[in-house]
Amino acid sequence: MPDLTVNGGKVRYELIGPEGGDTVVITPGGRFGMEYRGVRPFAEAFAAAGKRVLIWDRPNTGASDIQLYGRSESHMRAETLAGLVEQLGLGPIAVLGGSGGARDSIVFTIEYPHLVRRLVVWSIVGGAFSSISLASVYVLDEIRTLRRNGIDGILALKGRAGSWSDLVDANPANEQRLRDLGAEEFERVMWQWFEAYVPKATEAIPGVADHEMRQIDVPTLIVRGGEGDIDHPKRTSMEVHSLIRSSRFVEPPWPEDAWERGQALRDAGKGGIFDPWMDGVPTFLEFIDSEKGI
Known part of the structure; x- marks a missing residue:
C-alpha cells in the first residue's frame, strides 16, 4: 500500500472507488487502523455507491509511523490528515468519523474548514466517565x-x-x-x-473548547448516542448538536445497543465493534449527496 510523508512521518493510506467520485475520508476510533475489522467493508460500501474513499492509518495506528506532538493526539492527527489531503489533491471532502474518529474529524473541520464540505460523526466521546x-x-x-x-x-x-x-x-x-x-x-x-x-465544563468533547465547536459552519450530521452507551453518551451527542448550528441530529441507524452488542461479539470472537456502521451507509450517503445538507 502507498504512503506519504507528513510532518516527518510516513502515513499509510489507500484510495478506494472511482477516480471521478466525490471524495469521502473515513476515520475509525481507538488506536485502530484501516485494516481493523469493519473499516474496509464500510469504505467499500461507499465506493460501490460511486464515492472515492480515503482510508488511512492515523499516526499511532496500523502501519503508519508513530508521531508524538501537538496540543492533543486528535489535533496531531487533524494536521496529518490535512497534509495527506493536500498532497493527494483531494479537498474539499466529506469527513466521516466514529468514536475517537469523530473527535479527530471535528478537530479537522475546525482547523481546516476549507478542506471540508460535509461532516458526519457518531459515537462521540464526552462527559466525565x-x-x-x-x-x-x-x-x-x-x-x-x-x-x-x-x-x-x-x-x-x-x-x-x-x-x-x-x-x-x-x-x-x-x-x-x-x-x-x-x-x-x-x-x-x-x-x-x-x-x-481532564473533564472541563467548557468542553463537550475532550480537548475541544465549546467556542471552537461553534465555529463549524459546514453541513454536519450527528447521530444520537445510544441510551445505554456510557462510552459515547447520548447527552454528548445532543450537546455537540446544540453547539454546531449547521448540524442535523438523527436517530441511530443501527440498534440502540449496537455498541454494547458489538463489544460482546468482539470479546466472543464472533463480530466487531465497527460492524454496525454498515447500517448507517444509506443515511450517510443521503446526507452527503443532499443539496443543502441540513
Missing part, C-alpha cells in the same frame, strides 16, 4: 511505565489492541522512532495530551 476512561487507555499507563522503565517499558506494553508493541510489529521502524524520541520527550507529550482528557 468516558473522558477519564480515555485517559486511562491512552496516557496514564504510559506515564507510569515511562517513569519506571523508560522506552523499554513502553515497547513491552501489551494487553490492548493498538499497543505500542503492536505498532512496532506492524512497522519495525517505529522502535527506533520511539528510542530517538526518548523517555523525557515521550512523557512531556503524554502530560500535554492528558490535559485533553
